[in-house]
């Protein structure tokens with residue numbers, strides 16, 4: 400079974416809900432490891448959780464997740480990304496499947512920029528980007544509600560995530576598991 404690592408940062412729990420939904424979607428088709436990035440991993444501005452990075456070293460697929468903060472990934476996620484530069488120099492994550500998910504307070508809160516950053520991070524590592532194959536506004540169950548095909552973009556409605564966003568996250572997990580099996 401392929402290994403799916405979900406590397407995410409969340410403070411108030413919304414991105415974490417998405418991470419758990421991605422994991423549920425992959426259940427039974429991949430072994431899943433949730434890798435939560437925390438502020439405590441960052442010492443003097445540098446991300447120092449080597450065991451989290453080592454988990455990703457062994458993964459067949461990786462889902463990157465962060466809330467959108469000020470039009471991009473949260474600083475804590477960026478600290479993790481910067482710490483991956485040792486892996487970059489050896490292209491250690493090359494050919495691993497990668498995808499991304501994010502959330503925001505607004506429907507058009509610049510989530511695309513966060514997803515673009517994730518895809519560039521993946522490209523820097525030679526990873527293979529996996530977007531969403533759900534046409535926005537066309538899915539009978541309302542998945543990919545915001546019509547983002549680069550990755551999963553969501554936003555809060557009355558303070559919580561709609562079920563359709565969690566369904567999209569689960570679908571992304573399933574898709575990653577399938578892609579990882581195909582790529583293995």
Ligand SMILES: Cc1cc2nc3c(=O)[nH]c(=O)nc-3n(C[C@H](O)[C@H](O)[C@H](O)COP(=O)(O)O)c2cc1C
Nearest residue numbers: 409410411412413414466468469470503504505508
């Ligand atoms: C510092 C900060 C910056 C934010 N910037 C944005 C933003 O640019 N766009 C947006 O839609 N939401 C923005 N938000 C809202 C968060 O993305 C939103 O509350 C999200 O659900 C938090 O995720 P979490 O529950 O996983 O911590 C911002 C929130 C904070 C605290």
